[in-house]
Amino acid sequence: MRRFIEKMKKIRLLFWGLLIVSVSCAHPPKRELRGMWIATVANIDWPRSQTTDPAALQHEMNGLLDAASDANLNCVVFQIRPTADAFYQSAHEPWSHWLTGEQGRAPSFDPLQYVIDECDRRGMLVHVWINPYRVWLDSADRFLAGRDHLLQRHPERIVQYGKTAYLHPALRENRDYICRVVADIVRHYDIDAVHMDDYFYPYRVAGEEFPDEREFRRDPRGFKSKDDWRRDNVDRIIRQIRDTIKAVKPWVEFGISPFGVWRNKDRDPKGSATRAGQTNYDDLYADILKWEREGWIDYAAPQLYWHIGFPAADYRVLAEWWNRNAYKTPLYIGHASYRITPSSGTKAWKTPEEIIRQIRLNRTLAGIGGSIMYSAKSLLNPELRKALKESVYRSKSLPPENPRIRPVPAEAPGSPVVWVEEGFVRMNWQPEEGSRRYAVYRFRKGEKADFSDPEHLVAVTGSHDIRLPMPEDGKNGIGYRYAVTALSATHLESEPVWAVAAED
Numbered sequence: 001m002r003r004f005i006e007k008m009k010k011i012r013l014l015f016w017g018l019l020i021v022s023v024s025c026a027h028p029p030k031r032e033l034r035g036m037w038i039a040t041v042a043n044i045d046w047p048r049s050q051t052t053d054p055a056a057l058q059h060e061m062n063g064l065l066d067a068a069s070d071a072n073l074n075c076v077v078f079q080i081r082p083t084a085d086a087f088y089q090s091a092h093e094p095w096s097h098w099l100t101g102e103q104g105r106a107p108s109f110d111p112l113q114y115v116i117d118e119c120d121r122r123g124m125l126v127h128v129w130i131n132p133y134r135v136w137l138d139s140a141d142r143f144l145a146g147r148d149h150l151l152q153r154h155p156e157r158i159v160q161y162g163k164t165a166y167l168h169p170a171l172r173e174n175r176d177y178i179c180r181v182v183a184d185i186v187r188h189y190d191i192d193a194v195h196m197d198d199y200f201y202p203y204r205v206a207g208e209e210f211p212d213e214r215e216f217r218r219d220p221r222g223f224k225s226k227d228d229w230r231r232d233n234v235d236r237i238i239r240q241i242r243d244t245i246k247a248v249k250p251w252v253e254f255g256i257s258p259f260g261v262w263r264n265k266d267r268d269p270k271g272s273a274t275r276a277g278q279t280n281y282d283d284l285y286a287d288i289l290k291w292e293r294e295g296w297i298d299y300a301a302p303q304l305y306w307h308i309g310f311p312a313a314d315y316r317v318l319a320e321w322w323n324r325n326a327y328k329t330p331l332y333i334g335h336a337s338y339r340i341t342p343s344s345g346t347k348a349w350k351t352p353e354e355i356i357r358q359i360r361l362n363r364t365l366a367g368i369g370g371s372i373m374y375s376a377k378s379l380l381n382p383e384l385r386k387a388l389k390e391s392v393y394r395s396k397s398l399p400p401e402n403p404r405i406r407p408v409p410a411e412a413p414g415s416p417v418v419w420v421e422e423g424f425v426r427m428n429w430q431p432e433e434g435s436r437r438y439a440v441y442r443f444r445k446g447e448k449a450d451f452s453d454p455e456h457l458v459a460v461t462g463s464h465d466i467r468l469p470m471p472e473d474g475k476n477g478i479g480y481r482y483a484v485t486a487l488s489a490t491h492l493e494s495e496p497v498w499a500v501a502a503e504d
């Protein structure tokens with residue numbers, strides 16, 4: 001029997017190997033989310049150092065966005081509210097000290113609007129990343145909080161756990177406040193999604209209980225278990241944030257990036273075959289499967305920050321588990337690109353090949369529609385960008401349509417014109433109602449026009465005027481045809497319109 005089991009294991013591994021190789025040989029999909037997280041808390045990604053110099057801030061951001069564009073990514077997830085503060089013009093909260101070095105001190109430009117404009121030029125989506133409960137990261141420097149920060153304005157609504165201060169999840173006034181912040185963002189900025197990561201109730205601190213016994217006793221709402229009561233607190237804010245977003249702009253998506261393990265199988269037969277020390281359900285009180293099942297979220301991006309074959313939390317085991325338990329919620333997997341370094345003590349993370357293998361595996365699972373890299377500065381690694389561009393991201397892609405969002409159609413662009421100017425191919429067209437971005441295709445004259453093949457997708461842009469490099473065969477643009485389509489706010493694509501040659 002043991003020999004038979006070992007033989008079956010080998011056959012299964014061989015099957016997976018052949019399947020992944022066969023997928024890698026195919027063209028990358030035309031529709032796929034390819035994102036990166038830009039973390040601002042503690043200056044992880046941007047800005048690397050706090051400054052009021054707009055040129056330095058913009059130059060550094062452009063470097064991150066250029067790296068993403070160069071790797072054929074199509075989405076950035078920008079952290080704009082790390083600690084009840086703002087990287088945008090907020091009606092409710094002060095400018096972040098992670099930005100200018102002094103809380104409340106305004107930069108001379110709006111970082112969120114700048115990112116939206118620059119991503120628009122590059123044809124990339126912007127998902128704004130907020131942390132709902134975290135108010136202050138480290139109590140040792142809470143003296144930096146200004147008079148208009150929540151720490152000073154409403155200390156009665158805040159609890160400290162470990163070194164970090166949080167808005168109390170049980171208080172309705174905190175839920176209402178967070179939703180006012182969300183509504184302000186959605187109303188005033190042309191974003192594609194609101195995104196929250198895994199910080200709900202905080203990760204457990206050894207030997208310390210989260211300080212909510214008084215609130216539980218005062219209003220248990222019929223719950224006998226404090227754990228169930230805590231999960232209900234988080235359920236309420238998730239449902240309320242979704243309702244807030246949809247009341248303002250129904251097409252804006254609401255996404256959650258949970259910790260990679262919902263529950264371990266030894267705690268729940270529905271859980272994954274993992275041995276995670278903490279989990280969403282039991283420790284963070286985030287019942288992500290319920291939110292998927294009830295339709296409260298528009299996508300999930302579980303953080304699978306382990307390598308294929310890792311014993312306690314195998315990437316393959318978890319990718320398959322999330323794929324089986326999505327309840328038709330679109331899945332975009334979070335990858336640990338930050339782990340890639342030649343000095344890694346783990347062989348799998350010494351080169352980018354682990355990320356490539358994971359993306360290829362994703363594409364064998366029907367429910368997974370893309371990936372997000374943590375974090376942005378890892379894309380500054382030219383070896384990672386080269387590996388992506390030469391294999392899994394060798395052509396551009398359009399973002400997926402989301403079945404949980406009511407579709408908005410896009411009208412075809414009008415009167416596209418193409419010409420050659422100063423060594424570049426130039427195109428422009430007339431924008432039409434409902435157009436958010438445009439996709440440009442190139443075909444050889446006489447070649448069948450297959451718009452489903454991303455090899456022909458040469459540019460995505462929010463502009464209606466574009467400059468393209470010459471084809472690599474050096475034919476000076478002669479011998480090619482160009483077409484353009486429009487993409488709506490929900491990523492529906494219009495019929496293509498062929499460009500005509502401009503008269504000399």
